[in-house]
Amino acid sequence: MSSYEDLMAFQRDTEALAQVAGRLGWDQETMMPRGAAEQRGEEMGALESVLHARRTDPRLGEWLETVTPGDEVAVAQLREIRRSYERNVKVPARLASEIARVTSVAQGIWAEARANEDVAAFLPTLAEVLRLRREEAAALADGGDPYDALLQDYEPETSGALIAALFDRMRPRLVALREAVLGSDRQPAALTGHYPEAAQIRLSREIARNFGYDFSRGRLDLAVHPFSSGSGNDVRITTRVNEKDPFNCFYSTIHEVGHACYELGVDPDFLLTPLGRGASMGVHESQSRIYENQLGRSRAYTGWLFGRMQQVFDMAPGDAEAFYATVNRVQQGFIRTESDEVQYNLHVMLRFDLERALIAGTLEVADLEEAWNSRFLADFGVAVEKPSDGVLQDVHWSVGLFGYFPTYTLGNVYAGCLHHALREAVPDLDAALAEGRSAPATEWLRENVQRHGARLAPREVIATACGFEPDEEPLLTYLEAKFGELYGI
Amino acid sequence: MSSYEDLMAFQRDTEALAQVAGRLGWDQETMMPRGAAEQRGEEMGALESVLHARRTDPRLGEWLETVTPGDEVAVAQLREIRRSYERNVKVPARLASEIARVTSVAQGIWAEARANEDVAAFLPTLAEVLRLRREEAAALADGGDPYDALLQDYEPETSGALIAALFDRMRPRLVALREAVLGSDRQPAALTGHYPEAAQIRLSREIARNFGYDFSRGRLDLAVHPFSSGSGNDVRITTRVNEKDPFNCFYSTIHEVGHACYELGVDPDFLLTPLGRGASMGVHESQSRIYENQLGRSRAYTGWLFGRMQQVFDMAPGDAEAFYATVNRVQQGFIRTESDEVQYNLHVMLRFDLERALIAGTLEVADLEEAWNSRFLADFGVAVEKPSDGVLQDVHWSVGLFGYFPTYTLGNVYAGCLHHALREAVPDLDAALAEGRSAPATEWLRENVQRHGARLAPREVIATACGFEPDEEPLLTYLEAKFGELYGI
Structure with a gap:
């Protein structure tokens, strides 16, 4: 040898x-x-x-x-x-x-x-x-810089300074969009009703399968904090169930299916090698986010989901357009993982600043809850009333994942770029999504992103797939267009 | 240090x-x-x-x-x-x-x-x-001897010759008992009816708890071939469900609870040390077998189980004594794990002889099915008609467990000894069993067998608990008395 x-x-x-x-x-x-x-x-x-x-x-x-x-x-x-x-x-x-x-x-x-x-x-x-x-x-x-050192485990070739600069560019437009949306006269209705656990899980399985998740190489279980796990031919996902809020279950599932499809889609030649996994957490999150948001929360896909939910659950008849608005409803809330696309990145920015201060030693653990709550009030205009809505909501810090949170927003940024390129490459995508089929999208992503595994560097994967250097513009343009139309602003 | x-x-x-x-x-x-x-x-x-x-x-x-x-x-x-x-x-x-x-x-x-x-x-x-x-x-x-060498992994201090001698002593009395039982005019009825999976699993959990299984340090799942797994504070069990035969589920559960309680009952000082596990597979099987048979299939316990099953399932009213006979029904059958107490050890003896010949090289894999089927016909008087009833029924050989099977019968022999000593130490045991409580028995076993872990050698554990050297006599006496009475022979 x-x-x-x-x-x-x-x-x-x-x-x-x-x-x-x-x-x-x-x-x-x-x-x-x-x-x-x-x-x-x-x-x-x-x-x-x-x-x-x-x-x-x-x-x-x-x-x-x-x-x-x-x-x-x-x-x-x-x-x-x-x-x-x-x-x-x-x-x-x-x-x-x-x-x-x-x-x-x-x-x-x-x-x-x-x-x-x-x-x-x-x-x-x-x-x-x-x-x-x-x-x-x-x-x-x-x-x-110690925080930069930790970042490398999740997102090679980035730094706290680069992320802070990105966030500084994104923040004003997200804040402005959030204020316009929350101040609009047009406010979608919340979903009402009761959605039994067993039926939610059954429909989750169907959705996962439609998005290309291969159950012969994975499984779906329940967890407090949904996650996906594994590489190669054993990539498992989890979701959670709230019988009043089936979207929590379905969109957690789609999100984790995005992560899992990435791992399952890597070139089999890379199995059990350093290239046999996603390029970075940011690129990983681009897959989960594009599945969940740009595809799963699209008008076309929610049209299919609305019809399917009417078959599966005891739901009042209604209007697909109103359902689309309900799925994408922006409202004040505390939980990052339940957040809408407009506010999600603001949740991430809060955590980024706090964890950077914890690692720098300028914030003590004893002061963390107070720091969280006052920052949350400033950013979101509401007071956190219980720790599970605030500083205790995420598992990450308990398992030492400092430096992980910003990759969620990097993922959104990359997803924005990929979605732009995907729509150009597959112009009739909505016709498939309207039938609950995401195959044309997931095939494009497998071919252009997933199969490379870690062969290319994170930004290189996105640039190669898109044909342009990734930045925040496509994401912000997409958000402003989508929510501008939804909220009449 | x-x-x-x-x-x-x-x-x-x-x-x-x-x-x-x-x-x-x-x-x-x-x-x-x-x-x-x-x-x-x-x-x-x-x-x-x-x-x-x-x-x-x-x-x-x-x-x-x-x-x-x-x-x-x-x-x-x-x-x-x-x-x-x-x-x-x-x-x-x-x-x-x-x-x-x-x-x-x-x-x-x-x-x-x-x-x-x-x-x-x-x-x-x-x-x-x-x-x-x-x-x-x-x-x-x-x-x-290569087979003796393999035996040491499961049962230190024994040999193929010792086991063959034990089996030679047991065999004639088991064959005689089997023939008398199958030839008796008195034949218990089979259980009829339909027992839904979910209710079987719920009752399995209740039974496991009553036998002392600590679910905070274990869990119960389904498997093709029930087993228990783990040591210390993570000892999991499995069972299987046949909706026509709930005894398969309940007695698999009790059996695996016996194994699991052994591991969970070892002195916590031995956690993650070589003593922090059962003394041998034979002693392990003594725990699973005494839980399953001498306790679980006793007249007192089946009386409780009969009442509980009438509450849980849609069962015709009936007679506890007839139910006891049904639980202990001896009939011609192919599957070791579903076998009654009378024939079980004959299944083991068949496997012992075949695997000893495989290891010795006197039997080829190509001839194994034929060897199994002709031996089965000779021993049990019926022809195997499909491999899942014959040579493919057990997982053991596929995972390389040659030398493991005889420990099942050693376990039965040890369980016979322990049951003899237990009945002397806890004379009013039946009163508890009649209420579905096995605590007085399982406490005696924890104190006298389980807590020692692997500190004592296999025969030493049994001898110390019983106050006499283990042999086959208590088991055979128990079987002849129990089935003699049940079958009027």
Whole structure:
């Protein structure tokens, strides 16, 4: 064997073990009995130690010095292996294992604190997670900005400054749109009625299938915080059910189907290699968001959904156009994951600023709830009244995901670009969506984005698919047009 | 740290990783999408390589030479670590990893072949699994008997010759009892009616809880072949549902609850150590069997179950004594796991002889179906008509479990001994069982068997609990008395 083949064989086992860790994470949030949480922390810690040892194995350093890539794919594989190696050798094994152990347990503590509306019960754990991640960030940053160092895990080649600049450009137009929409005379009705859980789940499965999700290589379960998990041929999704709000279930499903289709759509040649996954969290989110919003919340698709819901549920007859407005209704609310397209990115910007301050050390965990609530009041004009509507609503910080939130807005920005290109490439897309079929869109995305996996850098994937450099303009133009029309502004 | 503490810290991570492997196995049989099978094989193979490397780590050899145990528990821990180390250094890493990879995929192939009644589709895989396990057995045996070497993984301190002698002693009395029972004029009625799946599962949960299963540290799911999985604080069980035969579901549940309570009942000080599990598969099966048969199929408990089933299902009113006879009905049948107490061990003896011949090389895989069918006809007087009733019925061989089957009968023998001692220790047990409460029995078992984990050797556990050396006499006496009375012989 050449040393490239040796390296890839070694890497393949590492990737397989990383999949095992992912499966454990899925289990923890869907299946694991509550009393197993502490033991699971030890199990995850042990597995993380193994992964860390492999990712920092001195042989990797030698291979990376001596191997000559034979083709473009090998160049990309080596680039990803080098990125991982150079990152991981900076983090002591002890710290990597402790982060795995602590965040595994922290998630359960967060879930319980959230259920009990008890911020105080979560703060010591959050402080511990933050301390560990700051220690890691300092090690990764090598004297540079610690938050930038954390960002690289989710979105290579970006920085806090670039994101802050993007957000500064987006913010005024989003605020103006939000104010115009909320101040409009034309306000869509809310959905009323009762939508039984079993029927919601059945229709979710149908929707997932229509969007191209392959149930022979995945499954759909319930979770507190919907997520997708896994790569290759085992990519699982979760959703949640509120019997008064079926959109929560359906659009969580479509969102996670977007993530899952990305992983399932990667070139099978990249299975269990560093290229066999999405290019970044931002590109990942572009897939989930375009499925969920630009496709799933389009007039054409909601027309089909309206008809289907009338068959499945005990609904009053009504008007597809009013239903479209209801699906896209903008209203004051607290929860990011339930937010409309207009306000969503404002939720993200709040979290970005707070977590950047936490990592910088200019905001203490003890002051976080107050900081959240006062910022929320300023941005959204309403006071948070319970922690599950505020600082406890998201799982991310409990599991140490600092630097992750901004990728949601990057994803929206990329989705805006892709949607622009998709509509030009597939001009009759609405005819398919009106029949509940998203195949022409999902096929274009598979061909132009998904199959590349991590072979191209994040912005490169989008630029290659779109034929132009990604920026926020297509997203903002789309939002202003869509909601301008809906709200008569 | 002393070197004993170093050793135990190292071992703790190994135990945690072994738990991870167990969780993957559970996932594979309950949750995993079908299309993930091949990838899962790679994941299991990678994890098995890690485990094998840890179990053969040269540091273990050094520790085992230099560590001085401080107390009796440490002596037992070192005994178990030594047993594992000395076993595993005999098996090349390449072979261990290949066995994990092949058996992981083989299970899916078996399940599909069984569903399609297609022995030929399974034989190449079985041949491959057998080839690998024979290679492993030869490595383990060091010139001794390969089948004896495999037995040690499931039942230390026994041998094929000891088991054959035990079976030779049991066989004539079991055959005689079977013939008398099947020839009796008094034949209990079969259960009739329809028992919906959801209600069976609900009642299964209630039964599991009554038998002491702690759902905060476990869960109940469906599987083709019911099993229990895990140690410590995450011990999961599975059952299966046949809407015409609710006993299949309930007694599978009780059986697996017995296994699970054993793991959950081990001294918490032994968590994630070599003592933190059952002493052997035979002792394990003694717990599942005494829960299932001596307790669950007793006149007192079936009296409660009869009343409860009348509340839960649409059943005709009837007679508790007739129900007791129906639960314990002996009839000709093909399936080991659905067999009555009288014939069960004859099913095991058939498998023991066949697998011993497969490992010895005196029976070829190509001839296995014919060997099974002719032996079955000789032993049970009926011809196997489809492979799912015959050679394809059990998962064991597909996953390489050669040497496992005889531990089922050892478990029955041990359960007979424990039941004898239990009835003397808790004379009013029937009063509790008649109310559906097995607590007095399960508490005695926890105190006298389960809490010891693997601290005592298999026969030592039983002898300590019972106050006498285990043999087959209590089981055979119990069976002859119970079925003699039921069948008027």
